[in-house]
Amino acid sequence: MLWKTDCVVEGVHFLRSHEPERVGWKALSRAVSDIAAMGGAPGDALVTIFSPPDVSADYWDRFYAGLTRAATLHGIGIAGGEISRHPSTIAASIALTGTVPRGGGIRRGGGRPGDVLCVTGRLGGSLAGHHLDFVPRLREGQWLAASGAATAMMDLSDGLASDIPRLAAASRCGFVIDPAKLPLNPGCTPANALRDGEDFELLVAIDPVAVASLREAWQEQFPDTPLTPIGSLTEPDAGQPLDERGWDHFQIP
């Protein structure tokens, strides 16, 4: 069983001017993305909403419309929740159950030196809109977990520069990446891929022996989505430093 909590806060994850449908979509999709990163399937959600006095019921109707659209897409049941007044700020917290085959979940800590680091999709520039409209990589995460070649996996919520060190540290490895290999969204530089965050793509460590055949099979399965090798895990003392101070640890060209 998987169990996840996540939240969205006005002024942090969205603005008052954003369409409430997209905010509701994002609120649930963020939690789903973490289920995807375990190779799991989502179950049921509880929704806690924080509502300032100047926010109407219409706002929450629209928020729930977007949230329900995401729930329907993934077969998630909205099982209940909680409503609280809030002095100033719209926010919502989502608790989500999920399942994964026994022993089949992929954690952050299973990577080994030499494993190839790959990312799904393209990175950077999420603030232009993707962060409100993304579709979590559920099928992709399940497929990668079932392949038997993925040793560690996580979703990219804070930018590669923050997230890679987390996966590497959990796996007690160092890492090296090649910024020139990063798959970029149009108009983006490697710095965007490293720092922007909220890509909600998957970062996965793959057994180097299996990576070529896995990528071939991936291309057949997901022809529209690249799975790009960007570097590898190393022995703990090699590679980049293993803390989480973020993007400035990378030598960006």
Next chain:
Amino acid sequence: MLWKTDCVVEGVHFLRSHEPERVGWKALSRAVSDIAAMGGAPGDALVTIFSPPDVSADYWDRFYAGLTRAATLHGIGIAGGEISRHPSTIAASIALTGTVPRGGGIRRGGGRPGDVLCVTGRLGGSLAGHHLDFVPRLREGQWLAASGAATAMMDLSDGLASDIPRLAAASRCGFVIDPAKLPLNPGCTPANALRDGEDFELLVAIDPVAVASLREAWQEQFPDTPLTPIGSLTEPDAGQPLDERGWDHFQIP
């Protein structure tokens, strides 16, 4: 399986000046109280915290100290959670699992006309401090559920005047209560019991045939806590009106 989410928000459920340990204690205890009201036992918690820039890590250390003290008391595991920046306001949301024997959970909707409405403990004046320090009625809820005589149960979070109509409506019943019978905390009037809220006592509907023997057994089991009959459920068209406009529907002497 039971699954609950609840939250505390600065300015709504607590003030910045309240000791963080008590706020953490309250955050978890609120969710536990709902597990108690089902006759269940709590399991594990996920904790989502919302932290403004002017709140230090020390605040959250103290918050977690109080939360952990409540968790230890009830055998709850803190399984994980989420941290988000917040522009202005301290808040926390708790997701809590629980269990109840198959078919043994007591809901709000099982009450029948003629069932006797009882409350545990004493009501009113919670803002003086009880709302931050209360101990959820877990053992009492489990005992009432196991008695076989409880038909409907809920915890009193918003005051009797709001909560009784909810239980009655869920049970498709009307209700009558006698304000003179309300068990009051020192210095409180029936109006306090009806309106103050955050008592976190249990409201329970009991089969009228069993109520006398149940109360005798209760007194032996919980000698320090009264279980007080305050009225009864009625046919839907009898009794008090069945909406949730609150205390003003009651004829307080």
